[in-house]
Amino acid sequence: MAFVKKEITHARPAPLSERSVIGWMHKHLFSSFYNSILTIVTLYIIYITTKGLWVWGIADAVWIAESRRECFDISIDGACWAGVIAWMDNIFYGRYPKDELWRVNVGILLLIVWMLPLWLPRVKGKIFIAITLISFYPFLANYIFLGGESSFFSQFMVSAAIVSFVVIMLNAIIGVIQGQSISTFIATRLGSSLKSEKSQRNLNLALLIITFIIAFLWQQSWVLGEVPWTKWGGLFLTLVISGIGIATALPGGIILALGRRSKLPVIKVLSTTFIEVFRSVPLITVLFMATTMFPLFLPEGFVLNKLAQVIIAVCLFNAAYMAETVRGGLQTIPKGQYEGAHTIGLGYWGTMGLIVMPQALKNMIPNIVGNFISILKGTTLVSIIGLFDILGMLSSVSRDLSWIGLHKEPLLFGAMIFFILCALMSKYSRHLEAKLSTNRKT
Amino acid sequence: MKLTTFFTSVAAVTGILVGGMTTASAESTLEIVKKRDHLRCQIGKPSPGFYTIDAKGDWDGFYVANCQAIAAAIFGDKSKVKYQSVGSQVRFTALANGESDLLSQSATMTMSRDSQLGLDFLQTNFYDGQGFMVRKDSGITSALQLKGAKVCVKTGSTSELNLADFSRKHNLKISAVTFEDFNVRDETYVKGGCDALTNDKSSLAANSAAFPKPKDHLILPETLSKEPLGLVVRQGDSDWANLVRWSLNAMVNAEELGVNSQNVDEMRKSDNPSIRRLLGVEGNLHDGIGLDKDWAYNIIKQIGNYGENYERYLGNGEKALGITRAGTLNALWTNGGLLYSPPMR
Numbered sequence: 001m002a003f004v005k006k007e008i009t010h011a012r013p014a015p016l017s018e019r020s021v022i023g024w025m026h027k028h029l030f031s032s033f034y035n036s037i038l039t040i041v042t043l044y045i046i047y048i049t050t051k052g053l054w055v056w057g058i059a060d061a062v063w064i065a066e067s068r069r070e071c072f073d074i075s076i077d078g079a080c081w082a083g084v085i086a087w088m089d090n091i092f093y094g095r096y097p098k099d100e101l102w103r104v105n106v107g108i109l110l111l112i113v114w115m116l117p118l119w120l121p122r123v124k125g126k127i128f129i130a131i132t133l134i135s136f137y138p139f140l141a142n143y144i145f146l147g148g149e150s151s152f153f154s155q156f157m158v159s160a161a162i163v164s165f166v167v168i169m170l171n172a173i174i175g176v177i178q179g180q181s182i183s184t185f186i187a188t189r190l191g192s193s194l195k196s197e198k199s200q201r202n203l204n205l206a207l208l209i210i211t212f213i214i215a216f217l218w219q220q221s222w223v224l225g226e227v228p229w230t231k232w233g234g235l236f237l238t239l240v241i242s243g244i245g246i247a248t249a250l251p252g253g254i255i256l257a258l259g260r261r262s263k264l265p266v267i268k269v270l271s272t273t274f275i276e277v278f279r280s281v282p283l284i285t286v287l288f289m290a291t292t293m294f295p296l297f298l299p300e301g302f303v304l305n306k307l308a309q310v311i312i313a314v315c316l317f318n319a320a321y322m323a324e325t326v327r328g329g330l331q332t333i334p335k336g337q338y339e340g341a342h343t344i345g346l347g348y349w350g351t352m353g354l355i356v357m358p359q360a361l362k363n364m365i366p367n368i369v370g371n372f373i374s375i376l377k378g379t380t381l382v383s384i385i386g387l388f389d390i391l392g393m394l395s396s397v398s399r400d401l402s403w404i405g406l407h408k409e410p411l412l413f414g415a416m417i418f419f420i421l422c423a424l425m426s427k428y429s430r431h432l433e434a435k436l437s438t439n440r441k442t
Numbered sequence: 443m444k445l446t447t448f449f450t451s452v453a454a455v456t457g458i459l460v461g462g463m464t465t466a467s468a469e470s471t472l473e474i475v476k477k478r479d480h481l482r483c484q485i486g487k488p489s490p491g492f493y494t495i496d497a498k499g500d501w502d503g504f505y506v507a508n509c510q511a512i513a514a515a516i517f518g519d520k521s522k523v524k525y526q527s528v529g530s531q532v533r534f535t536a537l538a539n540g541e542s543d544l545l546s547q548s549a550t551m552t553m554s555r556d557s558q559l560g561l562d563f564l565q566t567n568f569y570d571g572q573g574f575m576v577r578k579d580s581g582i583t584s585a586l587q588l589k590g591a592k593v594c595v596k597t598g599s600t601s602e603l604n605l606a607d608f609s610r611k612h613n614l615k616i617s618a619v620t621f622e623d624f625n626v627r628d629e630t631y632v633k634g635g636c637d638a639l640t641n642d643k644s645s646l647a648a649n650s651a652a653f654p655k656p657k658d659h660l661i662l663p664e665t666l667s668k669e670p671l672g673l674v675v676r677q678g679d680s681d682w683a684n685l686v687r688w689s690l691n692a693m694v695n696a697e698e699l700g701v702n703s704q705n706v707d708e709m710r711k712s713d714n715p716s717i718r719r720l721l722g723v724e725g726n727l728h729d730g731i732g733l734d735k736d737w738a739y740n741i742i743k744q745i746g747n748y749g750e751n752y753e754r755y756l757g758n759g760e761k762a763l764g765i766t767r768a769g770t771l772n773a774l775w776t777n778g779g780l781l782y783s784p785p786m787r
């Protein structure tokens with residue numbers, strides 16, 4: 001019978017109008033008369049903007065010069081990037097002594113290395129990493145950045161930070177190679193000689209104490225000259241302030257949001273008042289009150305650390321904003337989840353910590369990251385009250401006599417730095433969303 | 443404008459509060475400063491010539507040198523200063539609340555500021571005044587020719603008000619083009635967006651260095667306003683005010699007597715009684731302000747006299763703004779200027 005085809009008919013490629021470049025252009029750019037006009041106008045605008053930027057910023061730009069006058073002599077219409085290059089250290093580190101810049105780099109590098117295991121899937125004990133990071137790293141960073149005489153307490157915390165860092169690094173290496181946590185690794189290596197859990201715990205403790213003593217003795221030999229905070233500045237200062245702000249905003253916001261939804265009237269009223277007061281006042285006013293008005297209420301001659309005041313103000317302000325984001329997230333959780341938690345016998349903290357928060361936080365990721373980005377950008381307000389953060393440094397370039405009036409190039413450079421930082425944050429948030437998304441996708 | 447008004451009223455309230463508190467306190471500013479072992483000096487946002495951050499990150503400038511002079515007088519070491527750099531909106535509050543020991547910023551002394559903020563304006567050490575800058579090829583040589591002109595001016599500043607007064611007084615119908623940022627203002631002027639630019643003359647001179655062709659521009663002779671700039675301290679501690687006032691006087695006096703940082707050591711052997719008293723070789727001028735015999739010697743040795751300071755930052759020095767001093771109000775009284783130190787005896 002010849003009615004049935006013997007061989008399989010292969011699928012034909014899509015018509016040319018669907019897959020060729022011309023077809024795509026016809027469909028997306030020139031589908032109608034008006035769309036064609038729009039496309040041409042837009043292309044023209046893109047062309048002149050890019051061309052202008054190219055000619056000003058790259059083709060006619062001056063990269064090597066001693067002063068703005070020299071830039072003008074070389075090219076009168078081009079950008080003068082030489083000024084930005086000359087000020088690079090100031091833009092990144094502020095007035096931090098130039099011989100000590102390695103300290104800032106080491107401090108930031110330590111933070112990155114400390115956090116790295118958090119992203120490695122095979123590493124165990126991530127909660128430990130996060131807790132030590134929040135409780136010990138700030139003391140270590142504080143000592144590295146500030147230097148000078150340190151108290152016994154701070155030496156103690158610095159040693160604790162060193163010990164945790166060593167443990168985390170070993171744990172991460174063992175995790176990647178063996179897929180075990182460090183304590184299991186030690187236990188299996190020693191084999192049957194240590195059977196009971198108790199003796200294993202004692203051994204771990206002994207190891208920790210020995211490392212601690214070594215670390216304590218080692219850190220006593222450190223000699224770091226004092227760099228007062230007044231010398232901090234640039235991107236470094238921006239990252240310090242916004243980093244602390246970001247690290248405290250979420251926990252603070254969660255506590256405040258739970259407080260606001262609490263059934264206990266005192267906690268509820270206090271949280272609500274705090275949130276509403278801070279949310280109804282602009283950040284610059286909070287900063288101004290904290291740095292300029294607050295000292296009035298203190299005894300005379302008692303001068304606080306302005307940086308600390310600013311950081312506290314930024315933290316309180318952002319915690320209040322974050323609280324409302326968290327509250328919004330809590331409201332997306334249906335009542336059935338609470339009831340379900342109660343039926344399996346969970347109390348308040350169990351319900352919140354195991355059932356509600358994990359779901360709510362996942363829903364809130366875009367908002368939380370949005371908040372983080374606005375913290376980073378909002379920090380530039382501190383340049384108004386006399387701290388030289390990155391914006392303060394960028395605008396100081398135009399007042400250096402060698403580079404006088406040079407304001408577009410530094411600000412453009414600053415915009416690029418902010419764009420990179422914010423884009424990274426938002427990219428990471430999308431990655432996190434995709435990773436955490438369950439099949440409840442809509 | 444509103445923000446500025448708010449900050450000024452805050453400063454006034456602060457001044458009153460602090461004024462009440464200082465009378466109760468036992469410790470003088472000098473004792474506090476000595477105990478702290480450094481001076482807290484408030485300067486302005488970076489501005490060429492007056493206070494600048496160089497590419498190494500250090501503060502320098504005319505008003506920064508004033509802070510250093512006070513530190514040299516107190517500690518014999520000009521580096522014992524910590525600077526606070528704040529904008530003009532909060533400067534008076536940041537002095538009144540005790541954050542800083544003195545304000546060394548280009549703050550114009552006016553009656554209302556001196557009498558209402560709880561602050562003392564010490565005598566002027568830089569006389570500025572508002573002027574106009576025009577392009578040379580416009581053919582304008584006097585501000586009175588600016589009829590119907592468009593003038594670029596910074597918003598919210600006294601320059602804007604002075605411009606309006608000047609225009610009304612001479613019936614010039616000047617239209618002001620206002621800007622928030624002085625870089626944008628200057629660029630608009632250079633690109634031909636305005637016929638003239640107005641600001642304090644020292645700033646005009648400083649900013650024109652940023653123009654592609656500074657020689658094509660000209661500062662007109664007329665001066666619209668009086669801008670006496672000097673150091674400011676909190677009211678209520680006259681001893682501290684005396685110390686600051688006489689430290690600055692010592693610099694002016696030194697110039698008048700021909701003492702400078704180069705020859706100060708030789709000058710100690712001078713027979714001139716005025717010089718001997720100034721440098722602490724004889725007499726006991728230092729007793730009254732509670733400092734060492736060498737206080738003025740240290741200022742002159744480490745910073746220099748007024749003229750040296752002027753030339754280094756504002757005059758014709760290598761890194762200076764290039765504002766010629768001769769013939770202006772900032773010349774010594776012996777040269778027809780206004781700088782005049784009362785006798786030190």
